[in-house]
Every structure is written in structure tokens, then in C-alpha cells.
Amino acid sequence: MYFKIDCKVALISGGASGIGLRYAKELLRNGIRGVTLADINDYFGEKALEEIRKEFGPNKAIYVKTDVTNRESYEGAFKKTVEVFKNLDILINNAGILNDGIWEKEIAINVNGVIHGTLLGLETYIPKYKSGDEGVIVNISSIAGVKESNHVPIYCATKFAVIGLSKSFGHIFHYNRTKVKILVLCPGVTETPLISDIHGKSLGPPYEEAMNSHLGDLPIQKPENVAVAMVNIIKNAQTGTVWIAEGEEEPYEFILPPRQNFAPK
Numbered sequence: 001m002y003f004k005i006d007c008k009v010a011l012i013s014g015g016a017s018g019i020g021l022r023y024a025k026e027l028l029r030n031g032i033r034g035v036t037l038a039d040i041n042d043y044f045g046e047k048a049l050e051e052i053r054k055e056f057g058p059n060k061a062i063y064v065k066t067d068v069t070n071r072e073s074y075e076g077a078f079k080k081t082v083e084v085f086k087n088l089d090i091l092i093n094n095a096g097i098l099n100d101g102i103w104e105k106e107i108a109i110n111v112n113g114v115i116h117g118t119l120l121g122l123e124t125y126i127p128k129y130k131s132g133d134e135g136v137i138v139n140i141s142s143i144a145g146v147k148e149s150n151h152v153p154i155y156c157a158t159k160f161a162v163i164g165l166s167k168s169f170g171h172i173f174h175y176n177r178t179k180v181k182i183l184v185l186c187p188g189v190t191e192t193p194l195i196s197d198i199h200g201k202s203l204g205p206p207y208e209e210a211m212n213s214h215l216g217d218l219p220i221q222k223p224e225n226v227a228v229a230m231v232n233i234i235k236n237a238q239t240g241t242v243w244i245a246e247g248e249e250e251p252y253e254f255i256l257p258p259r260q261n262f263a264p265k
């Protein structure tokens, strides 16, 4: 089913900078009525609101200070969204860090944060406050969620986790009872501080060495490309599907083959 973005309301975690802010702007370009930037960084939040005000006019966006690792804090962003915009149709669980040096925090943000958001969106806020027939949750994984990463094994594990949980919550069984489709977007290497500040964020020297040889091989894209891919999949993709957006290309679906394909005949 085609999802109409026009006049909808979105909530984006980690939406105050990086790729998250580009998702907000691209959705606004496609006619959404309002967007909540749920982020932990007040400076980015205020700056992002100013940019959105200049480009799209007043009353299109709010910033809510949010720590996605804390359920009550994340729920505060949902509550504020429905208080201000009356609806919630689109949720993007985008907040994430890459830092295996502080891996408990990395897991808390990249996995627990996505679980908090998915449960709040799927079980309560989107079914109750969606303005049309259907709502959408997009969880952000990575190309590190579909292939091993010898330089950041724990980041890689968090992004594999996002795919397992999103395909499970995105099963047609849950869609039929909630009318919320759940998608996964896996960006390739994208120009943001997450990549430019990557050094020193591994488990130590051998991992730094692996990092140097790994990143040089991959195409780098602008965050705007990922945002265009996001709008494309929100409109067209079916629940439980996983999409790769890499190297400025159109997004393509990543399909896990059934394990039985590999069983001896």
C-alpha cells in the first residue's frame, strides 16, 4: 500500500543533527505538517529549529530534549508530539553512536533506544494518534548490520540487532493488529561526525588498524542521499523489509534467504 506523506506528523530520534536532521528536512519538503526532533543535544536542537524555521517557516518543528536510553525520557517526546501536533504517523528510530570504547552505552542507545521507541510507537502512540489508515516506523541499522565489521564488532552487533527486532515486530501478524508498518534503512558510509570523528572510538590499537583498511574501501555519500531514500521507502516499502542506501544510489532491498536454502540436499 502506498503511504501518503503529505500532512503527516513525524518524530525523529537523534533528529537534531547528522542524517536525522536531513530526514526531517526531506519529510518537510514532502509536505509533512510537523516534526519532533527528539535529541539529547540542546545546542544541536536549537540550531536545527532555527534552520527549519528559515527554510520551511514557523510552527513546523519542535525540539524535545530526549535520552532514548531512558523509556520515560523517550516517552516525553511522544507526549509532547501529540500535545503540539495532535497526531503521530511516522517514527524514525535514528539516534545512534559508534563507539566500541564505551560499548555498554553504545548498546543502550543503539539497541535499547530502538526497542523503547518501537514499543512506544507500535503498541501505543501510532495506533492511537495516526491521522490516516496506516503508520510507519523506520529503524536505522547500517551496512554494518548486514556484514561483519572487524574494526567495530560491538557497533556491528547493535546494528544486526536492529534488523532482527524490526523484522520480528514488522511481521504481518503485528501489522494486521496495529496497521503500523516497520521498515529498516541501512545507510552506507555517510558524511557526518559519526564518521569524521571515528578514530579513537574502537576497542584499541588492533581495531584502529582494521578501521584504516576498512573505511578506505567504501564509497562515501552525502546525508541528503539517505534522506531521499528514506522518503522513498516510507512511501513504497512493505512491512518487515530491509533497505540499503549506499554510495548515492537508489535504495535496494536486502533479502535474507531462508536458512533451508543452505541445508544439504
Ligand SMILES: NC(=O)c1ccc[n+]([C@@H]2O[C@H](COP(=O)([O-])OP(=O)(O)OC[C@H]3O[C@@H](n4cnc5c(N)ncnc54)[C@H](O)[C@@H]3O)[C@@H](O)[C@H]2O)c1
Binding pocket: 013, 014, 015, 016, 017, 018, 019, 020, 038, 039, 040, 041, 044, 066, 067, 068, 069, 094, 095, 096, 097, 098, 109, 140, 141, 142, 143, 186, 187, 188, 189, 190, 191, 192, 193, 194, 195
Ligand atoms: N554516518 C554514517 O556513515 C552511518 C552509516 C550507517 C548508519 N548510520 C546510523 O545512522 C544514525 C545517525 O547517524 P549520524 O551519522 O547522523 O550520527 P551523528 O553523530 O551525526 O548524529 C547522531 C544524533 O543522535 C543524537 N543522540 C546521541 N545519543 C542520543 C541519545 N541517547 N538520545 C537521543 N539522541 C541522541 C546526537 O545528539 C546526534 O544529534 C545512527 O543510528 C548511525 O548508527 C550512520
